[in-house]
Amino acid sequence: MSFSESFLVIAPTEANLLVREPDLSKLPISVTYKPANPVGAYEDRPQLAGTIHALSEDTDFTQALKFPLPNRPERTYQWTTSNNHTGFFTTPPKPGHLPQSGSFTFFTSSCIKPRFPYNPFDHALSIPGFKHMADVIKKIPGGSQFMLFLGDFIYIDVPKRFGVSVEDYRREYRQVYSSPDWPAVGQNLSWIHVLDDHEIANDWDKKTAGIYEAAADPWHHYQTAVNPPRARQAGTYNTLRDGATYFEFTQGPASFFLMDTRTYRDPSSELPANSTGKSMLGAEQLADLLDFLKKPEPKGVKWKIIASSIPFTKNWRVNSMDTWAGYLNERQVILEAMWDVGLRGGCGVVIISGDRHEFAATAFPPPLNGRWPVSATVNEFSTSPLSQFYLPVHTYWQTDEEDIQIKYIPGGNSKLGAITIEDTASDQSTLKFRLYVDGHEVWSSLLLSPPAVPGGRWTKEAFWR
Structure with a gap:
C-alpha cells in the first residue's frame, strides 16, 4: 500500500505530509507544492518541499515530511509526490x-x-x-x-x-x-x-x-x-x-x-x-x-x-x-x-x-x-x-x-x-x-x-x- 494522504496544516507557514511507499525502487521520493490558483506565471512553478531518500520496515515504510510555506493564510496549494500521489490543502487563518x-x-x-x-x-x-x-x-x-x-x-x-x-x-x-x-x-x-x-x-x-x-x-x-x-x-x-x-x-x-x-x-x-x-x-x-x-x-x-x-x-x-x-x-x-x-x-x-x-x-x-x-x-x-x-x-x-x-x-x-x-x-x-x-x-x-x-x-x- 502506497499513499501520501495523511497530512497536517496547523499554522499558515508550515505543512506536514505523511508518505508511505513500500516499493523501494521508487526512491528517492520528491514532494512538490504550488498554489492551486497562481496569481502569476512565477507562482505556477512547483516548489520542492523535500525529498525522502530512505524508507524501511522500522517505520512500516512511512516518513513524515515537514516543510515551510510562505506566510499566506487561507491559501490553497496542490501537493504532488514523485510516486504519483497528489492532493490539496488550505492554510488556516492566523490565531x-x-x-x-x-x-x-x-x-x-x-x-x-x-x-x-x-x-x-x-x-x-x-x-x-x-x-x-x-x-x-x-x-x-x-x-x-x-x-x-x-x-x-x-x-x-x-x-x-x-x-x-x-x-x-x-x-x-x-x-x-x-x-x-x-x-x-x-x-x-x-x-x-x-x-x-x-x-x-x-x-x-x-x-x-x-x-x-x-x-x-x-x-x-x-x-x-x-x-x-x-x-x-x-x-x-x-x-x-x-x-x-x-x-x-x-x-x-x-x-x-x-x-x-x-x-x-x-x-x-x-x-x-x-x-x-x-x-x-x-x-x-x-x-x-x-x-x-x-x-x-x-x-x-x-x-x-x-x-x-x-x-x-x-x-x-x-x-x-x-x-x-x-x-x-x-x-x-x-x-x-x-x-x-x-x-x-x-x-x-x-x-x-x-x-x-x-x-x-x-x-x-x-x-x-x-x-x-x-x-x-x-x-x-x-x-x-x-x-x-x-x-x-x-x-x-x-x-x-x-x-x-x-x-x-x-x-x-x-x-x-x-x-x-x-x-x-x-x-x-x-x-x-x-x-x-x-x-x-x-x-x-x-x-x-x-x-x-x-x-x-x-x-x-x-x-x-
Missing part, C-alpha cells in the same frame, strides 16, 4: 482570526471498523461512515479545517484479535488507509488524532506495560508523526513536554488541548471513583492541562476546546468506571479550572469526546451561590461512532444536577459532529454544534462565549433545538 468566509468549522467523531454494518456487496475494506462524511463535507460552506478524531481508529480486538505483534497492529492501520472510501475524506483534509483503548486493548488501563509498545508503534508512525505539537510544559513559556502523547495548538478562534486518557491512567477498578489518589491523566499531564486552562489566549481566541477520548460526563451508566465517572476527584479539579476560565470572561470551554457509540450533549453548570457565574457552564458533545455499531439498549441518563442532559441520540451507525465558530456584533462568539447521523443533520446547539467583563457575573445564553 485569533476567522477565515474570510466568517466561519471556522471542524469535524469530530470516533470509532471506525471497516465493513460495518456488513454488506456482502461492499468492498472488503469499505467504511460506510466515510461515505456519509464525504457527503457532509460537501455541505459545509467554506469547508472544514480538519477532523479531530477521538480514538478507536482501529479495533484490534473486534470482532476477534488475531495477534499482539507490531505487525498485527500495523496491518489494522493499513486496512483503514487502504479503504476505497478513505481518499474522499483524507486526501484533502487534515486528520488530528488522540489515542483510545481499541488501538491497544479494550478498556486499557495498564499504562505502558505489556502490549502497549507494540500498539503504540503504528499510532506514532501513522498519526502522531503528523499531529500538532506536544503540549506545553506547565510553568514554561514555550517548552514542549518531553515525550508527551498529548497535544496542544491554536488555530483561528480556538485553542485546543488533546488529552491522552489511556497512557497515564491508574487502573479503573482498583480504587473507588472518588479516591483522591486516583488519576486519569497522571501528574504531568494534569499540570499541563491546568496550565493550558489558565493561559491567556491571543486576542480573538474565544474558545478553549478540550478533547477527551472517553466521556467527561458520568451519565453513561454502563462500564462507567472506564470513563471520567471512575475518576471523579480529578474530574472535579479540572471542572473547577474550566469554570475559572468562564469567571475570567471572554473565553468559553467546550469538551468533545467519543467512545460510547452514542451521542449525548451534557452541560456542567457551576454550583449555585458559588464563586462562578452561570456563564462559566461547561458543555460537552460526545459523538460516536463514525462507522461502527450502536447499542440497542439506552445507557445514558441523568441522576443529579451536576451533569445536565441536553440531548441524547443513541441510534445510528455513523455519527459526525461539525463545530462552527463565528463572531457576533459584540465581543462575543458563537459556537454551533451540528450532529449528522448517517449523513443527515438531526440536531444542533448554539452557544455564546462569555463576554469579557472582568469580575462580572452575567447570564449565559445557549439555544438548543
Whole structure:
C-alpha cells in the first residue's frame, strides 16, 4: 500500500505530509507544492518541499515530511509526490482570526471498523461512515479545517484479535488507509488524532506495560508523526513536554488541548471513583492541562476546546468506571479550572469526546451561590461512532444536577459532529454544534462565549433545538 494522504496544516507557514511507499525502487521520493490558483506565471512553478531518500520496515515504510510555506493564510496549494500521489490543502487563518468566509468549522467523531454494518456487496475494506462524511463535507460552506478524531481508529480486538505483534497492529492501520472510501475524506483534509483503548486493548488501563509498545508503534508512525505539537510544559513559556502523547495548538478562534486518557491512567477498578489518589491523566499531564486552562489566549481566541477520548460526563451508566465517572476527584479539579476560565470572561470551554457509540450533549453548570457565574457552564458533545455499531439498549441518563442532559441520540451507525465558530456584533462568539447521523443533520446547539467583563457575573445564553 502506497499513499501520501495523511497530512497536517496547523499554522499558515508550515505543512506536514505523511508518505508511505513500500516499493523501494521508487526512491528517492520528491514532494512538490504550488498554489492551486497562481496569481502569476512565477507562482505556477512547483516548489520542492523535500525529498525522502530512505524508507524501511522500522517505520512500516512511512516518513513524515515537514516543510515551510510562505506566510499566506487561507491559501490553497496542490501537493504532488514523485510516486504519483497528489492532493490539496488550505492554510488556516492566523490565531485569533476567522477565515474570510466568517466561519471556522471542524469535524469530530470516533470509532471506525471497516465493513460495518456488513454488506456482502461492499468492498472488503469499505467504511460506510466515510461515505456519509464525504457527503457532509460537501455541505459545509467554506469547508472544514480538519477532523479531530477521538480514538478507536482501529479495533484490534473486534470482532476477534488475531495477534499482539507490531505487525498485527500495523496491518489494522493499513486496512483503514487502504479503504476505497478513505481518499474522499483524507486526501484533502487534515486528520488530528488522540489515542483510545481499541488501538491497544479494550478498556486499557495498564499504562505502558505489556502490549502497549507494540500498539503504540503504528499510532506514532501513522498519526502522531503528523499531529500538532506536544503540549506545553506547565510553568514554561514555550517548552514542549518531553515525550508527551498529548497535544496542544491554536488555530483561528480556538485553542485546543488533546488529552491522552489511556497512557497515564491508574487502573479503573482498583480504587473507588472518588479516591483522591486516583488519576486519569497522571501528574504531568494534569499540570499541563491546568496550565493550558489558565493561559491567556491571543486576542480573538474565544474558545478553549478540550478533547477527551472517553466521556467527561458520568451519565453513561454502563462500564462507567472506564470513563471520567471512575475518576471523579480529578474530574472535579479540572471542572473547577474550566469554570475559572468562564469567571475570567471572554473565553468559553467546550469538551468533545467519543467512545460510547452514542451521542449525548451534557452541560456542567457551576454550583449555585458559588464563586462562578452561570456563564462559566461547561458543555460537552460526545459523538460516536463514525462507522461502527450502536447499542440497542439506552445507557445514558441523568441522576443529579451536576451533569445536565441536553440531548441524547443513541441510534445510528455513523455519527459526525461539525463545530462552527463565528463572531457576533459584540465581543462575543458563537459556537454551533451540528450532529449528522448517517449523513443527515438531526440536531444542533448554539452557544455564546462569555463576554469579557472582568469580575462580572452575567447570564449565559445557549439555544438548543
